Amino acid sequence: MDNYKPQKELFVPVERNEGESEKISRPSLSFWQDSFIRFRKNIGAMLGVFVLIVLIVMAIFGPMFNEYGENDQDLSVAKMPPKIEGLGWIGMDGTLTTVQTADTLEDAERKALMRFSNQEEFIDMTVLSNGANGEAEVRAVYDPYAAKGLEENFWFGTDGLGRDLWTRTWLGTRISLFIAFLAAAIDLVIGVAYGGISAYYGGRVDNYMQRIIEILVGIPNLVVVILMILILDPGILSIVIALTITGWISMARIVRGQILKLKNQEFVLASRTLGAPDNRILRRHLVPNVLGLIIINTMFTIPSAIFFEAFLSFIGLGLPTPTASLGTLIDDGFSSIQIYPHILLFPAIVISLIMIAFNIVADGLRDAFDPKMRE
């Protein structure tokens, strides 16, 4: 290359195309498109989205997959273990297992039989140690489906009143999600409006509005919630009110902080010098620029609302029976956790999945929206 002699013909001036030098070679992408591309590359977040979609679809359609109703009680099939054809290998074979120990083998076997109401023909007994060294141990596997002559399977088993847990788990998920979405939506509306007005008008308005928030924050959240629940009749609405009565504050603070920062940005000043009225500035300039943060914050609000609902139900302040929510189901399950762990297991898995998935997705959104990652 070094000894290469360029041809003479190449040394002719070229006409420079005026517009050419201002060309932008990259494709045009709006902020949202750009963020979306980044989000799509985040495998964890995409997985979270997938899990959420599956859970939401199940919450909507799950209960329709079998004939059992939410409140169909049948004490004869109470506390049935979960059974799904073909999934026996992960323990969903519809059997109950117990391991009993006693001084002698007979005692142990008797105890095991008693545990399953002496229905000997449906119990499969294995001796683990025969009591020769002073302690006998047997394992009994009981097949209640055979014992009760059931053709149908309860996929997630039944609870203490014989209600189908599959139906109730998904209905509970639906209710919990509904409460969470509703609470998040109300938080969003109040929080954005309150924070937005407080920051945008500033001065004395801001001052008073911030004092109100400080007072609200000063009262312990749980006290407010418990008072609300006691005053109102227990139900979905009262839980939502209890959740939102202080829940909007964090949204209001975030929005206020952001708008305080934005309202002195030069593009807002430019709009003001053009004579833009307040509502145009709010609508066209401020809201679109806080939207990312609002979305992220909402994504974090939803799982915490679900968790808080579960917590309230667990301490007995939640939804009244027989309404199912993830919280009431977990509460139910907890009372028989040792003998019938499946009653607790499924709602607990669902609630954990929801919480983890929402948090991962919210994290992914935050990374995708983060302006620092932009070039």
Added chain:
Amino acid sequence: MSKEKLVEIRNLKQHFKTGRHSVVKAVDGLNFDIYKGETFGLVGESGCGKSTTGRTIIRLYDATDGEVLFNGENVHGKKDREQLKKFNREMQMIFQDPYASLNPRMKVEDIIAEGMDIHGLAKDEKERKAKVQELLETVGLNKEHANRYPHEFSGGQRQRIGIARALAVDPSFIIADEPISALDVSIQAQVVNLLKKLQEENQLTYLFIAHDLSMVKYISDRIGVMYFGKMVELADADDLYKHPIHPYTQSLLSSIPLPDPDYERSRERFTYDPSNHDTSEEPEFREVRPGHWVLCTTKEFEHYKKEHGAVTTS
């Protein structure tokens, strides 16, 4: 240049409350006129109140005291919507930070057309589009840029979009608040040339705020030097550079590095010491030579007059 006054600033004050008892006197009693068709340069160090002056003139801040007359009418004070809208079309602003002055979530087309939308200047979508394209071409950008978003442009291109936005409402007076300080040297010249071209074509009047003195000198007809909220010297651009009178101006001029190594090797610097002034008397703005005003006390005035008053303007 006609000597018709377009903007008159009378004893303008802008004080910010920063605490219960503390006040920042960002602008403290400014008096100057801007003539039709001229470029008035405003210089001074960071924090001396240049931006505040510009923003108060255009009513982004309500003045603490004093008045701003535009074509003889006071800009401040109570106004109804119609009157305000009229001012908004007459007076526009170009901002310093090309990254913060364009809304990142809006398309260039909507950014430029914002003024037209607010004032209803375009009858329909087609006219709006056509006007935006015309403005883009005026500032040296392509039609295709209308559908892009600000983050896709370089600093100089963004600044030109900001200029197009201001031009969209056909203003007669433009406040340019450090429109080039954030740009590269090579790009600064593009923007300055553009501003000059627009001034000729549209008979614009500029208030040009900057701290780069060589550019200000180049673009301005007259220059005002600010120091801590007060104007300390005001003169024709040439006169100010050739015969700076106030010691602060002298120190400022002696500090600007010029792109000329020979000159730099032989330059001498002055430092300004504000405590050298006689503080027993409140200084006033006085005309030392025709058109050359300096903030000084009576004694200083006599001194300046003797020393500089006789020199003829070149």
Added chain:
Amino acid sequence: MEKLLDVKNLHVSFDTYGGEVQAVRGVNFDVKKGETLAIVGESGSGKSVTTKALMQLIPMPPGRIKEGEILFEGKDLAKLSEKEMQKIRGKDISMIFQDPMTSLNPTMKVGNQIMEGLIKHQKMNKTQARKRVVELLELVGIPDPESRMKQYPHQFSGGMRQRVVVAIALACNPKLLIADEPTTALDVTIQAQILELMKDIQKKTDSGIIFITHDLGVVANVADRVAVMYAGKIVEVGTVDDIFYNPKHPYTWGLLGSMPSLDSQDAELYAIPGSPPDLLNPPKGDAFAARNEYAMQIDLEQEPPMFKVSDTHYAATWLLHENAPNVEPPEAVKARMKGMATNASSDTEGERV
């Protein structure tokens, strides 16, 4: 004079989700003892990346040094481990950043911040270090250093803070000082003080300085030699007089022409049209061709090599090739060249290197 630093064919890239950003694409320069090399060029041309690469401060990933040698007193810095590099950073080579506030720790007393390096690199004890801090603060012109060293950065003005930053950088008598736009955030009057200070100190310590800026006035003031960068490459290098009075590269012409001089009142400024290229997909041939009014066919096809104009002066433009037509630089630049016709050779052809 002896070469303190010799950078050869440095390439630095960043892997972003949009692709590889070739921030520095084959840079060669050297710095001698007691000399100030100014690097100028527009935003994004790779000035900071180059100097960060010298200090091994490029975040990796996304960044990586693709190729090249950085010889500091004969040692290749690019091959040193992080541990070995730490011994050099702050001791033999130190750096001053643009923003005086962010390069100081707001929660630490100014004196302690200066002492840190002394204790670490010079193995001084507290009393010795404290004595040296007082000396240093005096050197950078901070009055009453004994009590000032017990204050926090927020109690200092912008210019004083930058002086402290200079003091930290000078603490261990570095052989090479890298200043990345040390005065851009300051007012002209304070800038003038800091520049004086750096020149004074250089005279005393005989260290080499790399000074990054995009203010040509500052370059004219501080530099002995100047390297002009464009789109990740050095397009012209020479002594200040070469660059200011006898520029050869059309980009340098553009830079100089776009600065108004105090007596060029009404002539239109010479502006380089357009915007710098996107380093994500750098153009074929000369990166400057699209904005160059003297562009030739060959500029669009092949990258120009460095041509030698004189022993100190090199430029990468095909205009210096023997086959190229003779072109006149723009008026504004010619006016400048007249002032200094004696200081530099003025042939329009160069010798290829």
